[in-house]
Amino acid sequence: MKRSSIAILLAAAVSAGILSCLEPGPASESSQAPLELATPPTGGDFTLDSAAGPVRLSDLHGQVVLIYFGYTACPDICPTNLVSIANALRSLHPAELDRTRVLFVSVDPERDDPEHLARYVAYFHPNVLGLTGTPEQLAQVAKRYGAAYQRVENTGSAMGYLIDHSAFTAVVDPDGRLVQTLGHASPPETIRAAIRTALGTKP
Amino acid sequence: MHAIRTLFAGVLLSSASLTLSAAGLEVGDPYVRAVPPGQSNSAAFMSLRNISTEEHALIGAESPAAETVELHTHVEEDGLMRMRRVGRIVLPAGETTTLAPGGLHVMLIGLKSELTPGQNVELTLIQDDGERLVIQAPVRRLEPMHHAAH
Numbered sequence: 001m002k003r004s005s006i007a008i009l010l011a012a013a014v015s016a017g018i019l020s021c022l023e024p025g026p027a028s029e030s031s032q033a034p035l036e037l038a039t040p041p042t043g044g045d046f047t048l049d050s051a052a053g054p055v056r057l058s059d060l061h062g063q064v065v066l067i068y069f070g071y072t073a074c075p076d077i078c079p080t081n082l083v084s085i086a087n088a089l090r091s092l093h094p095a096e097l098d099r100t101r102v103l104f105v106s107v108d109p110e111r112d113d114p115e116h117l118a119r120y121v122a123y124f125h126p127n128v129l130g131l132t133g134t135p136e137q138l139a140q141v142a143k144r145y146g147a148a149y150q151r152v153e154n155t156g157s158a159m160g161y162l163i164d165h166s167a168f169t170a171v172v173d174p175d176g177r178l179v180q181t182l183g184h185a186s187p188p189e190t191i192r193a194a195i196r197t198a199l200g201t202k203p
Numbered sequence: 204m205h206a207i208r209t210l211f212a213g214v215l216l217s218s219a220s221l222t223l224s225a226a227g228l229e230v231g232d233p234y235v236r237a238v239p240p241g242q243s244n245s246a247a248f249m250s251l252r253n254i255s256t257e258e259h260a261l262i263g264a265e266s267p268a269a270e271t272v273e274l275h276t277h278v279e280e281d282g283l284m285r286m287r288r289v290g291r292i293v294l295p296a297g298e299t300t301t302l303a304p305g306g307l308h309v310m311l312i313g314l315k316s317e318l319t320p321g322q323n324v325e326l327t328l329i330q331d332d333g334e335r336l337v338i339q340a341p342v343r344r345l346e347p348m349h350h351a352a353h
Contacts, residue, residue, distance in 0.1 A: 075244045075311075077277065077284045079236065080304050083345040116241060123239030148283055157288040158271035158312045159244065164285040184284065185305060 041146030043170070043178025048105065048131035048141065051118035055103070055131055058176055063099045064198040065172040066191070069147040069165060071108035072120045077167050078104075079124075080185055085169065086125040088191035097127065099174065100195055106132040107142065107149045108163055145170045145178065173198040224328075224336040227255030228294065233340035235268075235311065235324045236304075245318060246275070247309040247326055247340050248302045253294040261292040263329040270313030272326075277306055291331065318342045 047056040057065065066085060070078035085102055092100060104121050106112035109132045112120075117130025132138065142149060149165035167184035171194050180194050222230040233249035247266075253259050264272045274292055278285045292307055294300050302308050309326065318324070323339040330336065 072239075072242060073244055074286075075236070075238075075246045076286070076304050076308060079238070079345055119241050120239045148281075150283065152285075155288060157273055157275070157310075159310075162286055164283040166282050167284045168282075184279070 041144060041170075041178060043172060043176075044144050045176065046137075046141045046144070048103075048133040048137060049114050050129050050131050051114040055129060057103075057172070060101050061176060062174050063101050064174060064195050066100070066102045066195070067105060067145055067170040067172065068102070068168075069105045069107050069142055069145070069149060070167070071106050071163050071165070072112050072116065073108065073159065074163070074165075077165075077184065081167060081169060082121075082124045082128065084186060084188050085191055086128070087188035088195065089125050089127055091188060091192050092195065096196065096199060096201060099199060100127060102128040104128055104130050105138070105141065105147075106130065107138050107147075107165060109133065109135065109138065146181065171195070171198050174200075222336065222338050223254075224330065224334055226259055226330055226332055226334050227253060227257075228259060228328075228330060228336065229254055230328070230336065230338050231299075233326065233338050234343045235318060235326075235340045237318050237320045237342050237344045238314070240317060243312070243314055245269075245311045245314060246304075247311060247324070248304065249309075249338075249340065250299050250301045251292070251294055252299040253296055256296050258296050259294045260331040261294065261328055262290070262331050264309045265327040265329070266311060266325060268315055268318070268324045269311035270315065273310045273312065275308055275310040320344050 045056065045058045047054050068081055068085070082104065089097060089100060089102070102125070104117070106117055112132055114130065114132060117132060121128040121130040147166050149163055152162045152164055155162045169182040169186065169191070170178055171180040171182065173179045179198055182191060182194055229252040231250040231252060233247060235247045236245050238245045251261065261274065263274065266272050274289050275286055276289050278287065292300060320342050322342045324342060326338050326340050328336045328338065
């Protein structure tokens with residue numbers, strides 16, 4: 001009896017997950033992540049810390065910037081997206097790659113200092129920069145980009161606290177405008193097409 | 204004794220990709236995800252086919268490669284990916300339960316050394332009937348995911 005009720009709970013949880021995946025986004029664009037915000041995210045300029053010093057989004061003017069919010073202790077969701085992004089980067093022409101940057105923003109500044117982040121992101125692709133900041137800075141940037149995250153204590157896991165987080169990738173065009181969001185586990189081809197659209201090159 | 208058993212499992216695996224427990228649990232294509240340097244956690248994935256006529260469950264796992272091993276799942280809720288520890292993974296009779304990226308996984312916490320692709324990680328799968336199944340899961344670099352829901 002206990003087993004079957006757990007199974008039912010699991011099944012309910014799984015179907016809830018599937019339903020939320022299938023729900024159309026606000027712009028009926030299937031690749032858009034569902035955002036739990038009253039107002040759509042506006043994007044905008046920000047400055048966060050990297051191992052090489054502060055990075056300001058507007059300093060990357062002229063390039064397409066992909067922004068992903070996550071944390072390095074995340075064993076599955078974040079690496080899945082970073083590998084997909086890295087594979088998309090590897091499939092770009094050199095001239096396109098020169099104009100594409102990825103910002104991995106850690107929402108776990110307690111465990112991820114900029115040096116640790118730099119080692120982590122280098123594993124995926126040299127065009128990925130690891131950024132973080134104070135909890136206040138991170139909250140502000142995440143809000144602007146529609147990213148949500150929540151620290152969960154008492155998880156019953158040896159990992160200690162966990163961070164629930166949205167898993168989409170924000171696409172910022174060369175003029176610094178937030179133009180698209182790509183859902184969790186978007187395949188490299190979808191990411192590459194979004195980069196090319198934002199660059200204005202042939203998709 | 205333990206070493207001999209491990210060696211034996213390794214020899215068995217080199218000739219077949221499936222491992223079968225006494226209770227009728229078949230483990231298919233187990234692997235551990237290679238992780239970036241300095242990363243202290245990883246996850247193991249596999250398919251678990253219960254070829255018996257009774258429901259079973261995985262209630263835990265152990266590995267010499269990590270300080271702690273737990274069973275975890277992911278649930279997507281309100282646009283958030285929530286990873287949670289689970290006490291057991293139910294394996295219905297006659298069905299295959301898949302541990303895959305984005306869902307159920309065996310969580311390796313506090314890796315004792317860096318994982319090198321190609322290296323084998325020993326995992327002991329503990330079933331609810333007390334049986335302990337030792338398997339070898341090779342370390343694999345991540346591959347992009349293409350799952351049907353997207």
